Amino acid sequence: MIRAARLAAARVGGAAAAAAAARAPGAALYRAARHYTPHGPPDSSEKETIVKLLYNIGSKKEVEQYLRHFSSVESQKFAVIKVGGAVISDDLATLASALTFLNRVGLYPIVVHGAGPQLNKRLEAAGIEARYEDGIRITDGPTLAIAREVFASENRKLVEALERLGTRAxxxxxxxxxxDYLNRDKYDRVGKIVHxxxxxxxxxxxxxxxxxxxxLAETPDGQILNxxxxxxxxxxxxxxxxLKIxxxxxxxxxxxxxxxxxxxxxxxxEEYEGLLKEPWVRYGTKLKLKEIKELLDTLPRSSSVAIISAEHLHKELFTHSGSGTLIMRGHRLFGxxxxxxxxxxxxxxxxxxHDPQIASxxxxxxxxxxxxxxxxxxxxAYWIYGDEPYQLAAxxxxxxxxxxxxxxxxxASRAAVLGNITDNAWKLIVRDHKQLVWSVPRTDDNLPWHFERADGSWAAGDSILFWYGVEDWKQISDLVSVKASGAAAAASAPAAPSGARAYSTAARRPAARRGYSTSAARSFRVGLIGARGYTGRELIRLINEHPSLELAYVSSRELAGKPVxxxxxxxxxxVSLGAQEVGAIARAGRGDVDVWVLALPNGVAAPFVxxxxxxxxxxxxxxxxxxxxLSADYRFDTSGRWSYGLPELHRREMLQRGTGRIANPGCYATGSQLGIAPLLPFMDVGxxxxxxxxxxxxxxxTTPSPKNDPAFLADNLIPYAPVGHxxxxxxxxxxxxxxAxxxxxxxxxxxxVQFTPHVAPFFQGIGLTIHVPLRMSMTVSDIFGAFQSFYxxxxxxxxxRAAPLVKDNAGKHYAVVGGFAVPAADGSAGTGTDSLAARRVVLNVTLDNLLKGAxxxxxxxxNVALGLDELTGIPVQDEPDMSLAK
Structure with missing residues (x-):
């Protein structure tokens, strides 16, 4: 299950959740933007690189949608950006990097900046008192003279910062x-723009x-006005x-x-009149809202105002969720x-x-x-929601x-998505319905939007089931039966549509056996490169039993010509296929080979890819x-093309990014992550x-060495790679x-992490003992509950609760986590509840290195990549019978 933010926050408690909420999404990208230093005019490869960076803060669909939207208008109609003087003085590098990023993807924001704090500082140094009337700076001759110098200086700072980054400004x-004069007697040399x-x-x-x-402005006869x-x-x-202010x-x-x-x-x-009635909306806030309302009322309905920091400018402009405050006229909604x-x-x-069922x-x-x-x-009962121009309906x-x-x-139409009307409609829907369930095809371009709004989800077959406000899993599985769908679920509804979307959850009950339908309209053909090893043999066996996969090619130089x-x-x-032959086969596209599985040693996959x-x-x-x-060659990919294939921890990322390229995790790495991930919110970062x-x-x-020689391993345990594995x-x-x-x-x-591997004299399986430092003392029950909730x-x-054994898990397709232990809180030296030694947990993980590990x-x-049920073709056993766990 993909755990949504709401459930994860509930698991770890309010303080941790609040701390997490304070960290902005995509922070790594923004920090990178601070140090982004291009040289010379942008070329196509650089633009492509920047667009890929943008994918880190939003889905590829979102970024490309907004780029098309922004580039579809004249350059001067992209955005007017007002920059406060404090931003120039305190965050110039971030501002310059943000503007450079926009320019490098072909956009031309128009920047209008102020210099209020800098002007006040200069006036104070000159012994001139800053005076205001109705919030407007009174600008006499000496003040204006200093203002001209300050504005020119700050303007020059920003231009030079941009040009140092290779951006022409x-x-x-x-x-x-x-x-013209706003009110010469009252404000002196303050202007009201007339043209x-x-x-x-x-x-x-x-x-x-x-x-x-x-x-700064000028009168027709040349007088400078503030x-x-x-x-x-x-x-x-x-x-x-x-489009954007x-x-x-x-x-x-x-x-x-x-x-x-x-x-x-x-x-x-929808909201303006109600906002003005809020007791906290007064003074500057009320004035700001009124000014924005008056501005947007004169602009096309597609225009919007964003109030944002320079650091988060990319997220506001290129994702549906945004980061700061987005203000638009929108339309009144109805229900x-x-x-x-x-x-x-x-x-x-x-x-x-826009609806696939009716459109088709x-x-x-x-x-x-x-x-x-x-x-x-x-x-x-039913409810129909929408907006006045019918750009959206639910x-x-x-x-x-x-x-x-x-x-x-x-x-929703494209205009509704770009205008964030979808978010406003969602607020209206969840106001009326405290619990919701819905289903979305895996191929839906807007999956990230659904994940962000759901409390939980479950992927099965060609669709993903989402729910909101539902904490009891039994409620979901009981609510919708295999054949129930939308209006078809009405009791004895004679005119129910036979093709409505199905919310099949019969097989998702935690205590039940798997039982999902694994039938598919066609079989997918697999090309396996590197079949000689143990993992290759297990793959052949699994594909042979898989109802929707079949082998097209099995490549091994040593075994070429021999039956599989x-x-x-x-x-x-x-057969023996080299990279060139694999490329020639791939040229035909999906159909001859739908999936290439590379079961090769590290460092060998690149020519095939x-x-x-x-x-x-x-x-x-x-x-x-x-x-x-299956090698380690793409597990550290930074291009954005490869997904890290540990669905239990990265399913959401896989679905958002796309699953055309998947780096299968290492066996030790799989077990270690499964043992540590639920404890991340509780870990002592020091x-x-x-x-x-x-x-x-x-x-x-299979290559002979002491580490796979049973005679050498007899009554032995071999440590290797003690550091830096x-x-x-x-x-x-x-x-x-x-x-999380x-x-x-x-x-x-x-x-x-610190990791040390060993080889033992048994054939297959992995046992891990993991020590995790905690930032607080926890009981075994606390930890056991956290793991149960997480998985x-x-x-x-x-x-x-029992410590799993390697021999019990060899040949099984699941991992087992257990054996949780914490130091006794008996007050003895080094084990008191407040000591560092007490704030830790020890646990065990077992898995089969050739199966769940490969x-x-x-x-x-x-299965995920092909849109099949994730567990199709995988024998799923019930919970192992461990007497100590009862």
Whole structure:
């Protein structure tokens, strides 16, 4: 199961959750942006690299969608960015890097900056008192003289910072804003903008330079006037009508005066009047909202205002979720329980364009309306949600006597997605329904959006089941039966649509045997490169028993020409395929070979991957073969193309990134991570966990050596690689990226482990003893409960109180975690409840190195990549019978 943020935070407690919430997503990227130092004009490869970096803060779909959106308009209509003087003085490097990132992907933000703090400092040094009236700076002659110097100086700082990064920028300190006196008697030389000379800005962009403007204006006869930078940015926006108006501040948005929480989105048409009635909305906050409302009322409805920090600018511009506060006009939303009260023609048009069922003709809109009516007649209920222009629609159903509602449809146009109307609709839906369940195809482009809003999910077959507000798993599995679907679930509904989406959960009950349907419309063909080793043999056996996989090629130089033993689906001989031959086969695309499995030694896979890539790069993504690499060659990939294939910990990342390239984890690394991951929120970051690992000699491969010589191993235990083993780095890197929002680790503070492997005289299996330092004292029951909660939906991880034994787990497809122990809190020396020695846990993990540590995991990853149920073809045994666990 993919654990959502809400459940993870509940597991570890409020303090840790709050600390995690304070860390912004994508922090590693933002820190990298601070030190981004390009040289010279951007080329296509550099632009591609930057776009890949953006993928780290949002899905590929989101980033590409926004890039297309932004680049579809004239350059000067991308964004007007107002920069406060404090940002220039305190965060200049971050600001310059953020603007450079935008420019390197072909965008031209227009920057209008202020210099308030700097001006106050200079006035104080000159002995001039800063005076204000109605919040407006009174600007006399001496003040204006210093203001001109300060504005020019700050403008020059920003331009020079950009040019040091290779970004062409043009300082514009005048000639854009034409003004008249706002009130000469009251404010002296303060201006009210009456005209904007856009040609000055546009000529800068035509020359390939970012325009950097001060907010000083001139009268028609040449008198310089001071203008508030917010007002100047707004007037510029009224003339250029950009997609985005961005106000950069150090707070990263607007905050709710009562709760103290960041306000993520404000849809003015829906929320403005209510906001103004809030007791905390007053003074500067009220003025800011009124100014933004007046601005957006004059702009196209597609325009929006973002209040954000420079550090988070990328996330705000390139992801649906954003980071600061996004303000837009939006549209009023509605929620109706009677189809007669909605515009059925416009709703029909939206569904016919965006709903797969109705768009494909699988079901007509008329039959769906009929099914809704039948549901209501049977004692159920339905709700239809949407916005005024019908850019979005959602249908929620509740069956007779059922407490949990079903989100049956949620469709949105591109404009609704880009305008964050989806988020506002979601707020309305969950306000009305405290519990929801819904299903989404694995191929849905917006899966990340659903994951972010769900409390939990379960992947099976071609779809993913999500739920919100539901804590009891039995409620979910009982709610929806194998054949139940949307309106079809209405009791005895005679007109129920036969093709409505199915929420099959019958096989997902934790205590039941697997029982999912593994039938598929076609068999997927697998090319196995490197079949001589033990893992290759296990893979052949598993594929032979898999209902949806078949072997197309089995390559082994030593065995070429010999029959493939144990494979009964067809008569198949070993072949010897080099990288060139594999590339030639891959050129045909999916069909001849759907999945290439590389079961090769470390350092050998790259030529095969390169050959496949070169021959398939021009093919559509859905025709390109999947690659699963069992070596360590791509476990440390930074290109963004490879997923780390440990679904129990990285399933969400795999689905978000795409699963065309999967790096299968190492066997020791798999067991170690499964033993440490649930404890990440409780770990003492100042001390290192340690892993003592013992493997059977099958882990040493088939090439003769003392580590796989039974005679040498008899009555023996061989330690090797006592420091610096590659799994040590792999464990730490993967655990750092585990998607548990309440642990204290990230790229700037990664997980490090100590790991020492050994070889024992048994053939297969791994036993691990893991010591984990804790930041607080915990009981065995606390720890056992944390592991049970973490793995409660994982069929290939069993949790037991007893210490698992290697011999009990050899030949099994699951890992076992147990044997939890903590020092006795008896007050004796070194073991008191407050001592470092007491704040630790020792536990044991066992798994079969050839199965869950290699072949079983590879099949699990192939299933995910091919859209099959994750456990298809994997014999799933019940919980092992360990008497000590009872």
């Amino acid at each position: 043009r300082p514009i300190t005048g000639g854009v804003f034409v003004a 904007v000379n856009r040609e000055v800005v546009e000529s800068s962009i035509r020359a390939g330079c970012l325009p950097i403007l001060t907010s 203008v508030n930078a917010d007002i100047a940015a707004g007037e510029l926006a009224r003339v250029l009508e950009p 961005v106000y950069l501040n150090e707070k990263n948005g607007l905050y709710h005066g009562a709760t103290g929480k960041l306000i993520e989105t404000i849809h003015l048409d 109706e329980q009677d189809l007669a009260r909605v515009d059925s023609d416009r709703l029909r048009a939206l569904l016919m364009e 003709g699988e079901m007509s809109a008329a039959s769906y309306w009929q099914a809704l009516a039948a549901l209501k007649q049977a004692g159920g 249908v929620v159903m509740r069956r007779p006597g059922q407490p949990i509602a079903v989100l049956d449809k949620f469709v 033993p144990g494979y009964t689906k067809s008569s198949l001989d070993h 390169a050959a496949i890539d070169s021959e398939t790069a021009s093919l559509p993504a859905e025709q390109q073969p999947v690659i699963v690499d 001390r290192l966990p340690s892993v003592f690992g013992v493997s059977g000699y099958s882990g040493a491969g 590659i799994h040590e780095r792999e464990i730490g890197r993967s655990l750092t990226r585990v998607a 929002p309440a642990h204290p680790f990230d790229a700037s503070s990664p997980v490090h 409660q939906r994982e069929r290939l991880v069993h949790v037991t 072949a079983t995991q590879a099949v699990q990853n192939m």
